[in-house]
Amino acid sequence: MMGLALFALAGCASVEVQKPAVQAAQSGAFAEAQALARNHAGLDGQARADNAARIEALLARLDDATLSRDAGRLPVGDPLYNFAGRALLNRGLPLPRPFDRGDWNFDAAGRPAADRDGYRPPMKVGMLLPLSGSQAAAASAVRDGFLTGYYGESRRKPELRFYDTAGGANAAYARAVAEGNDFVVGPLARDEVDAVFADDTPQVPLLALNRGSRTPPAGSAGFSLSPEDEGISLAQYLIERGARRVLIVGGGEDAQRRSAGAAKLQLERRGVQVAGNVGIGADLAPLAQGVDAVLLAMKGPQARALVPQLALAGINANTRVATSQITSGTGKPAEDMALDGIVYPAETWGSRDVPGLPSQASAAARLDTAKGPAARLFAFGFDAWLVTAYLERLALSNNADIPGATGRLSLDGFGNVLRQPSWSRYSGGVPVPLGDGAR
Template sequence: MIRKPFVALVVAATLAGCNTSPVEPRRPAAELPAKPAAADIAPAPESLSAARTQLSLMAAENRITNTLTWAGEYLQQERAEDAKQLLAELNPQALNQQQRFQLTLLHGRATLALQNPRETLALLTQEQDNILQYPADQQAQLDLLRADALAMSGQLLDSLQQRVAAHPLLSDKDQEYNHNMIWQLLMQLPATDLAGAIDKSSGDLLGWLTLAQLYRDPIADLDAQVTRLNQWSAQWRTHPAVNDVPVMLEALEKAASQRPSQVAILLPASGPLETVGATLKQGIMTAYYQHKQDNLTPTLRFYDSSGDDILAVYQQAIAEGADFILGPLAKEKAATIASQGTLPVTTLALNYVDEEQPLPDNFFQFGLAPEDEARQIALQGFQQGDTQAGILYPKGDWGQRVAQAFADEWQALGGTVTAWSEYQEGPAIGDTVEELLLVAQSEQRGKAVSRFTNLKVDERPRRRQDLDFLFLIANPDQGRQVKPALNFHYAKDLPVYATSLIYSGMSNPRRDQDLNGIRFVEIPWLLGDENSALHQLTDEQWPEGHGRYERLFAMGIDAYRLQGRLYLLNALPSSEMPGVTGRLRMQQQRIVRELNWAIFSRGEARALPQVSAPATLSSRPGSATTSR
């Protein structure tokens, strides 16, 4: 199963629903009404107005058939709005049962492609009496449509229930699509929701939920997971997912057989990175103690990597029995090891080397790259249907690099950067924001027009309107200057999305009032359940916390967990690990993080409902990350 961001996958599958060419994973084509003779039908006209003109000249039955066929073609061409408008010309009362089914299916897919799941759900509710009269296979196709809409609305468990109930009634192709989407949902359902659903479920749904729980467990002993998977297979012999288990078992068994027995950890113990190294070590040791009950917990040995000769330290660790290397932390030292060609043992560097540098097959990278966050925010904007973005970043190479990562991803997705500006902290931020928003120009235009007309002209200044949202790179102090400046310059309604840099990690409601309304990505560790066993263990060991280094502490936890899961992530493209720094997956020998979403409200950072990593694109006001 190929993992894709769920909402984008739903939209892609919706558009693929009327397509006959292979799309992976794809929605099987709906059954179209039987086509009339070739002389009676033609390809859909290029323009909607031409289509309406031609349809108006047709006899009633041909008009209905062509409207449905052309709407399907427009959906194939990703012209969902045109498809929806064309379908609106039909009177449902004038259609036979097959045509009304097709109208409902196409209309629902168009509204989903336009990212309006509430409209889709309302349509299906309105048509419910008619739907009950359709054959079972048609009802099942509309059940899948409802499941897609529920997922896009953030109702993941309801979507799962709908999919599982409909599954036996689907065709083989529909089952393949549905099977994939069920697994996508299970991988994105928050762990607490997953556990709660298990207690309330039965039948095939319970089988799916328990399989996902044991597969996703990031702290389970690998041998125990293999045993539990075998037990699951024995218990659920006729379950739709039973054929997936052998692949999981093979990967888990191989991961268990390749589990390291001695891990060498290369961290700086002196110099400018001493505190960073110490914090990472504390996170690693906390995770180690949590796993201590496992029978095969590896031996850990720490080495000081702060010296100049990192290769000597690396070779010493191997000579002393290490069969897995964790580190080093410094980027240039990681690059030095990566440049050695084939490495004697698997190595997970705690930083990222330049993408152009060729890597040994057993060299991997993990870190807290802000570029990942920038790309996630770009994807979120794309998923919610935005097309125009502004970028505001602090002056300097670092800010420019993160801004460029966002811009590259945003433009690759088809978006346009309509405003791009750097700022310097201090009084000049207000001027930078005003220039970014083109407020002065709007005021000047209004005055100029009023000089040459007798009409009353609204001369009040206003911000530019070619921005769907602003991507902001700022620390808390900078953000406390930027957001009030945006509010002052008529952009209070402009959505602002920020990286985790905006949040200090500590509650400060009095000062953070000025950040209200900013949405940002953040690691689960800082937004999660403070009563979890791991948080309690951490509080016992480090009651004072780690202040601004808390994210590095969380990185240490995930770094330890990854040493046992690296093979699994590398071997199965669909696999991921729910870590405390994000949902972790492998991409070209890099561990990529997908963070949770939060919003500043009344000066507090509040977690937003986790819908589809990062969030659903549905309605702006009520959805997790897209509500304005």
């Protein structure tokens, strides 16, 4: 209301002064980002990461209309387009044209043409997973989800072979190449992904099942249930609902810190003030002034204990969101009523039907790998099959996405699979699905 009053007092002349100033600032940010992008390919290591962060920060200054317009004006091949396109996708906005893919090739090994819906799987797929050792349980859930999608498809399917990465991801990849696979899915660990992506021109393209510090080479892609991506989705949810001052409270686990940190960065880049990014047990009262939204990066029992502390501190924000970890340690509605009103990103499979998948309850009755926390990795494995089968469509079509078990899947200009999650809200102590997407 105060802003409207000031606007009325200032009169129309203020609009004529302010609008060109804003336009000039946004044009300057776009031009600076374009100059940085021209030199990006020649950088490596920390310098490359810092340059990318600077470009993303500059693009974050642009409003939706300006970002869409200026991205559409970039010529084909301009290195800024991949950055601008990813920013558009993260905001849920359409691309003006497909990404510039360069040397991607889907014709290897005599692969038949795509079906009308874009289905075009490879001919032989090698899957790299830690089938033995401490990560074998996680790998089993991913494997079973992948196989559920694979055997649920009635059309032509690739030959499928599994390779244990317990002896090293590079060795497993070399065996997969030597045995004639024309596509590889995996590995699963972040350090293994960096190891196989160290070669900028791999003999056989990969769909890595995690995201390391290296950009996927041309023709390859990376898919991850990244805590950072979840943080960005939460930030976008808050931005679209007009949040102006957000309090972030997080636990001490690595995934919790990563989600909270990514959300904070995205909010600040988009001009939202972060009142604090604090841990559980912090004094909240000094941070309460003006808070209109709260983001919780913690498990359910921690959130239940925190809710009355927020009230005692005078924080009564109507908009409350949480990472997907909030469902951990829940399941008793009488206790979980303390979480009512909290919205969190969820896997689509847990709340509604997914084509090609039995219901989660049905799958859990038959497979231990589809129960409890493992169900998320099962859904991830199913989606890895979808990306493998529809990668050409995702890579080459304009604004293509596929409905998966973990959300709607698309591919950015750097080969990263992006995921628009479904959303749920606690009501009466139980999660209730909301409409798809954050918009």
